[in-house]
Amino acid sequence: MSFRRLLAALASAVLLVAAPGVEAANASAAPTTAVPAARTAVPAVRTPVVAVSERSARARPRPRVTVRDRDRHLVPGHWATIKVKVRNASRATARGVRVRVGKRSGLTFRKRALRVGALRPGTSRTVLVRVRLDVTASRTLTLSAKARAARTRTAQVRIAPRATTWKGTLEGGEPISFTVSADGRTLRNFTVLRAPGVCANWWDGGTQRPARLDTVVIPEAAIGADGVAKAYVDLPDDEPDYDRRAHVRALFRGGSAASALFSYSEEYADPDHFDYCRTEPHQIPWTATRQ
Structure with a gap:
């Protein structure tokens, strides 16, 4: 391209920029062809789905x-x-x-x-x-x-x-044991082992001699509302001609027994041929505590 032609092209371009109305007129006069707008692909936004089970929801x-x-x-x-x-x-x-x-x-x-x-x-x-x-x-x-x-x-x-177990001793140290019912109203199986005593009989001239008595068991004694248990009990014996009697007394306070006494006697029923054994002293103090 020659230098003159280059200057002419530049001059025409300057005129077009300085007078936009001319370009618009030319544009309106020129036939127009509709150009379809380009479609822009918009990426789809996926919402995350959280699976919530019924068990985890509860x-x-x-x-x-x-x-x-x-x-x-x-x-x-x-x-x-x-x-x-x-x-x-x-x-x-x-x-x-x-x-x-x-x-x-x-x-x-x-x-x-x-x-x-x-x-x-x-x-x-x-x-x-x-x-x-x-x-x-x-x-x-x-x-x-x-x-x-x-x-x-x-x-x-x-x-x-529940029923409670009690253990104690006579004044001389001999062991005793018994139970008290769950309601606290009954003393059961009051047992004394080898209580100290004396025995005498007619063929020895009535001379008393020290002895250790057999095991004595008092089956039952009532405990009053004041906490006092007292009973005189006739005990069975293999020999029908012998009378066996025991006595127990105690005052229950909390887990101990106070003012407690025990006595026992057995004697032959024939007064002409006496034979007896009894505790010595006749009323023996004892103590016991709840286990």
């Missing part, structure tokens, strides 16, 4: 409270321990778990609320409930476990008094 803490021994027999007036197991049976962590002991007349507790803390799914923990039975009748104890955002679960324990 996952809430479920602390369960269990007691191995649902029937407990306690000694009235004595403290006992009840083991309470709390288990998280859900797929969610149980937080703020507590065990509460229901209030019940005739029962005394060291604590009525015990803190368990957090329990992970499937784990368990055991707490100790200290209880004392203050009456001689059965009671039902209710234990409950509660966690945050969880229902309260309960378990019940039946508490009943």
Whole structure:
């Protein structure tokens, strides 16, 4: 291209820029052809789908409270321990778990609320409930476990008094033993081994000689509301001509027996041919404590 032609082209370009109306007029006069607009592909945005199962949607803490021994027999007036197991049976962590002991007349507790803390799914923990039975009748104890955002679960324990074993000695050291019924109203099987005594008979001229008596068992004696047990008992004997009689007395206070006495005698029924044995002294003091 020559230099002149290059200048002419530049001049025409300057005119087009300075006068846009001319270009518009030329453009309107020129035939137009519709050019379809290019389509821009917009990438599809996928929303992630989270699968929520019905079981996971319902996952809430479920602390369960269990007691191995649902029937407990306690000694009235004595403290006992009840083991309470709390288990998280859900797929969610149980937080703020507590065990509460229901209030019940005739029962005394060291604590009525015990803190368990957090329990992970499937784990368990055991707490100790200290209880004392203050009456001689059965009671039902209710234990409950509660966690945050969880229902309260309960378990019940039946508490009943049990018979108690007592052991002691006569004043001379001879052993004695017996039991007291669960309701505290009956003394049973009061047993004395080799109580000290004296014996005499007509063929020896009535001379008394020291002796150790055979085992004496008093089957039963009632205990009054004042705690006093008193009984005179005729005991059976293999020989019908012998009379055997025993006496027991005691005042029960808590776990001990006070003002307690024991006596025993056996004699031949024929006054012309006497033969007897009895405790010496006639009333022997004794002591015993609940085991």
